[in-house]
Amino acid sequence: SSGCKDGNIWHHDTRVAQHKVAELIDHTSEVYGLKWNSNGDQLASGGNDNRVNIWDARASTPRLTKNNHVAAVKALAWCPWQSHILASGGGSYDRHIHFWNVSSDARVKSIDTGSQVTSIIWSKDFKELLSTHGFPNHNMTIWSYPTLNKTADIPAHESRILHSTISPDNQVVATAASDENLKIWRVFQNAR
Secondary structure, three states, X not given: OEEOOOOEEEEEOOOOOOOEEXXXXXXXXXXXXXXXXXOOOEEEEEEOOOOEEEEXXXXXXXOEEEOOOXXXXXXXXXXXXXXXXXXXXXXXXXXXXXXXEOOOOEEEEEEEOOOOEEEEEEOOOOOEEEEEEOOOOOEEEEEEOOXXXXXXXXXXXXXXXXXXXXXXXXXXXXXXXXXXXXXXXXXXXXXX
16 A cells, blocks of 8 residues: 555555555545554554544545644554554654554543654564654654653654664664664564
8 A cells, every 4th residue: 555645545456467456535635654454454544634544444435533633644553462552643743642442433542752753663572662753852762551651762863763664573673864874773672
C-alpha cells in the first residue's frame, strides 16, 4: 500500500501487470504514515490533515477516524502483544503520542513528548516503545508501557529524524536523519 499527496491510499498487487487493485479515499491532504497490523486485516493511516484512520482490509471506507492530533500524523505502530492497540504520533505543533484501542474505538492513553514525533517502534521483548523525534530535540525516547514512564532519553541527531527501523532480532534500531547521518543503536538488548 502507498499513500498519495492527494490524500488517497493505493493498494498494489505487484504479481499482476495492472498492479493498482484498490484505492481508499478519505484523507483531505497528503498521507504521511501507513502501517498494517500483524494480522494484515487492518491498516492505519495518518496524514497532513491531522487525522488517523483505521481501515478494514476489505473495506473502502474507514472503520474508525480519530481527529485528536493538531498536527500531521506520520508515526504509526501497532502493539505486538496487544494487537488492538495502535500508537500514533503527531508533528511539531502536536508532540503527542496517542494510544488507541481499535476494538472499543477509545483513546486509552496520551503523552506529550515535547517534540515532533517522527516514528514509533514497539519492543517485542520488553513492555516498552521507542519514539524518534524532530524539532526541537532530534532525540530518541524509550517509554515503558502502559505506565508511559520515560526510561531513556537519547540525544540522537543534529536535525530531524526522518525514519527508523528495527532489526529482525528486535534489539538494534537504525535511524536516518536530515543531517545526512545513518546511525545504529543497540536499544533493546536481550540477555539470551
